[in-house]
Amino acid sequence: xxxxxxxxxxxxxxxxxxxxxxxxxxxxxxxxxxxxxxxxxxxxxxxxxxxxxxxxxxxxxxxxxxxxxxxxxxxxxxxxxxxxxxxxxxxxxxxxxxxxxxxxxxxxxxxxxx
Amino acid sequence: xxxxxxxxxxxxxxxxxxxxxxxxxxxxxxxxxxxxxxxxxxxxxxxxxxxxxxxxxxxxxxxxxxxxxxxxxxxxxxxxxxxxxxxxxxxxxxxxxxxxxxxxxxxxxxxxxxxxxxxxxxxxxxxxxxxxxxxxxxxxxxxxxxxxxxxxxxxxxxxxxxxxxxxxxxxxxxxxxxxxxxxxxxxxxxxxxxxxxxxxxxxxxxxxxxxxxxxxxxxxxxxxxxx
Numbered sequence: 001x002x003x004x005x006x007x008x009x010x011x012x013x014x015x016x017x018x019x020x021x022x023x024x025x026x027x028x029x030x031x032x033x034x035x036x037x038x039x040x041x042x043x044x045x046x047x048x049x050x051x052x053x054x055x056x057x058x059x060x061x062x063x064x065x066x067x068x069x070x071x072x073x074x075x076x077x078x079x080x081x082x083x084x085x086x087x088x089x090x091x092x093x094x095x096x097x098x099x100x101x102x103x104x105x106x107x108x109x110x111x112x113x114x
Numbered sequence: 115x116x117x118x119x120x121x122x123x124x125x126x127x128x129x130x131x132x133x134x135x136x137x138x139x140x141x142x143x144x145x146x147x148x149x150x151x152x153x154x155x156x157x158x159x160x161x162x163x164x165x166x167x168x169x170x171x172x173x174x175x176x177x178x179x180x181x182x183x184x185x186x187x188x189x190x191x192x193x194x195x196x197x198x199x200x201x202x203x204x205x206x207x208x209x210x211x212x213x214x215x216x217x218x219x220x221x222x223x224x225x226x227x228x229x230x231x232x233x234x235x236x237x238x239x240x241x242x243x244x245x246x247x248x249x250x251x252x253x254x255x256x257x258x259x260x261x262x263x264x265x266x267x268x269x270x271x272x273x274x275x276x277x278x279x280x281x282x283x284x285x286x287x288x289x290x291x292x293x294x295x296x297x298x299x300x301x302x303x304x305x306x307x308x309x310x311x312x313x314x315x316x317x318x319x320x321x322x323x324x325x326x327x328x329x330x331x332x333x334x335x336x337x338x339x340x341x
Contacts, residue, residue: 002249085277105135114125
């Protein structure tokens with residue numbers, strides 16, 4: 001259940017930004033979660049519900065963008081969509097694939113109010 | 115977005131953040147890493163599911179190497195100091211981290227433990243992570259090497275079911291090879307699955323209890339400490 005740690009990190013990060021601008025409330029939180037980031041999004045949503053309690057994010061609308069996986073073959077350079085961490089390159093069959101999209105765990109933006 | 119215009123009656127503002135959620139952990143991990151590099155400390159993060167023999171592997175490794183290098187251990191478990199007590203019997207400085215409900219170690223916990231242990235220059239520091247094949251994969255601790263341990267008793271498909279941890283590691287130990295005669299597992303298939311997830315993984319096959327393969331693993335550690 002590392003999703004709870006992730007949720008707490010999201011709240012801490014957003015609150016730090018909001019505090020720095022002397023905001024009193026975070027109205028909206030926009031996050032990007034890669035489908036291959038190792039985070040279960042349903043669990044994360046549930047963990048966030050608890051993590052925002054008694055914080056500036058308590059009433060925040062959460063906008064989540066799920067980012068699809070994309071790999072680049074280290075041998076032939078092909079770029080392709082991937083749903084796992086071990087899909088071989090569709091062009092040459094190599095497993096030396098670097099994930100270039102889908103591992104995101106980012107707070108993209110917040111909407112604050114004073 | 116329609117938030118670019120400001121309503122006069124409110125101070126509603128859109129802030130672009132663009133920050134990694136794990137940034138705080140990653141920054142702390144880099145601080146740990148800098149400290150370890152400066153003191154030439156090799157830090158080995160051992161990760162596996164519960165019961166795959168991390169502590170036994172540690173005990174046997176320590177007995178083989180403790181005359182050559184100063185060795186320190188950080189033990190991570192949800193509860194108890196059972197593992198730390200086992201390591202302490204070998205007269206090696208050990209610090210137990212209890213994560214409570216937590217399922218993995220984070221860089222801050224290692225930072226705290228290191229302040230207590232004060233590992234000496236040129237030493238070997240083992241971190242035994244919480245037994246879990248999922249969560250530890252996401253949290254950089256500042257270690258020099260991540261080692262994932264998989265057992266022959268766990269079957270051939272663990273690397274495919276839990277790919278993140280195999281992806282993050284740079285060494286994979288296949289433990290309990292002494293049990294192979296009693297198991298239906300195909301070692302070659304397990305090896306192939308490990309390399310499918312991470313072709314760069316260096317694999318050691320060993321039995322910590324019987325001693326097979328321990329020489330190679332310990333030689334690898336010795337080599338790391340010399341460089």
